[in-house]
Amino acid sequence: DAKTTQPNSMESNEEEPVHLPCNHSTISGTDYIHWYRQLPSQGPEYVIHGLTSNVNNRMASLAIAEDRKSSTLILHRATLRDAAVYYCILRDVNNAGNMLTFGGGTRLMVKP
Amino acid sequence: DTEVTQTPKHLVMGMTNKKSLKCEQHMGHRAMYWYKQKAKKPPELMFVYSYEKLSINESVPSRFSPECPNSSLLNLHLHALQPEDSALYLCASSQLEGRGSYNEQFFGPGTRLTVL
Numbered sequence: 562d563a564k565t566t567q568p569n570s571m572e573s574n575e576e577e578p579v580h581l582p583c584n585h586s587t588i589s590g591t592d593y594i595h596w597y598r599q600l601p602s603q604g605p606e607y608v609i610h611g612l613t614s615n616v617n618n619r620m621a622s623l624a625i626a627e628d629r630k631s632s633t634l635i636l637h638r639a640t641l642r643d644a645a646v647y648y649c650i651l652r653d654v655n656n657a658g659n660m661l662t663f664g665g666g667t668r669l670m671v672k673p
Numbered sequence: 674d675t676e677v678t679q680t681p682k683h684l685v686m687g688m689t690n691k692k693s694l695k696c697e698q699h700m701g702h703r704a705m706y707w708y709k710q711k712a713k714k715p716p717e718l719m720f721v722y723s724y725e726k727l728s729i730n731e732s733v734p735s736r737f738s739p740e741c742p743n744s745s746l747l748n749l750h751l752h753a754l755q756p757e758d759s760a761l762y763l764c765a766s767s768q769l770e771g772r773g774s775y776n777e778q779f780f781g782p783g784t785r786l787t788v789l
Contacts, residue, residue, distance in 0.1 A: 597778075604677070604763050604780030605716065648715065659704055659767055659776050660729065663715035 565649045570668040573639045581634040581667055583649030588629050591654045595661070596623065596634045598645040605648065605663075608634065612654075644671045675700060677781035679764050685787045688754060694784045696747040696764030704769040705747040706778065707739060710761040722747060723769055754788045761785050 566584040573579040585594065596608040609616055609623045611632075616623040622635040636643055648666040652659075677698045686692050696705065703724050708716035721729035722741040736758075738750040747764055761783040767776040 602782070604765070604782050605778075606780065607777040610777075646715075659769060659778070660718055660721060661716075661778060662718070666715055 565651060565664045567647075567649055567665060567667045569665065570670065572670045572672065573636075575641060575671055575673050576638050579636040579639045579643070579669065579671075581636075581647050581649075581669065582631065583633070584631050585649070585651055586630045588651060589653065592651040593654055594623065594625060594629075594632050595650045595652055596621070596647060597650065597661070597663075598647045599666075600642075600645045608647070639669075639671045641671050641673060644669055675779060677764055677766055677779050679762075679781035679784050681784060682782070683785045683787075685789065686751065686754065687789050688756070690754075691750070691752045693751065694749040694762055694764075694786075696749075696766075696781055697745055698766040698779070699745055700766060700779065701744075702766035702768055702779070703744060704767045704776070705741060706765040706767075707747070707749055708763040708765065708780075710763055710783070712760075716763055720749075751786075754786075756788050759786055759788045 595610040
């Protein structure tokens with residue numbers, strides 16, 4: 562699976578939008594873009610995933626660049642509970658093992 | 674029920690001990706995973722079980738021995754560990770519907786292991 566690059570940390574104010582970037586310049590046509598997050602003292606949890614089109618769900622939105630070399634996870638109104646490490650992961654659709662290879666992630670800090 | 678449970682939450686063991694970590698899910702998932710996470714680092718995949726058979730072993734030392742007694746249970750048997758094996762051990766599960774399907778992984782809270 563191709564590699565992703567994320568900032569080590571970001572800071573946000575509560576109730577403001579947060580845009581978490583991810584670069585994946587070596588993405589292949591069969592790589593899905595996934596986001597998981599890990600809250601303190603918990604296991605990771607799924608946030609969202611997409612292939613080419615932008616995606617929305619109850620937790621977040623995923624904006625994917627037209628060339629697919631980058632993507633942005635958008636939290637529309639950050640809360641203190643959103644403070645976590647956010648992982649951007651590429652997974653080949655042909656990866657039958659359903660494996661996830663985590664990169665360094667971005668530690669999001671939310672200020673009240 | 675979308676929960677993966679892991680026991681114990683914490684475990685302290687000596688280098689000569691034998692212990693086991695347990696993971697359980699009742700979502701009907703046919704894939705189960707063990708990950709290891711060192712402090713301030715991302716999780717690293719150790720093992721994958723598909724339909725109760727070991728399908729992936731990421732070159733894990735033999736002092737870690739996984740076992741999948743049935744489709745709901747996953748164990749990790751530990752023997753002769755080293756202090757550097759101290760970490761958070763995470764279990765996860767997912768559906769397994771073949772290539773081309775996306776199957777979200779559900780993670781447990783982990784077992785924090787300390788090897789003295």
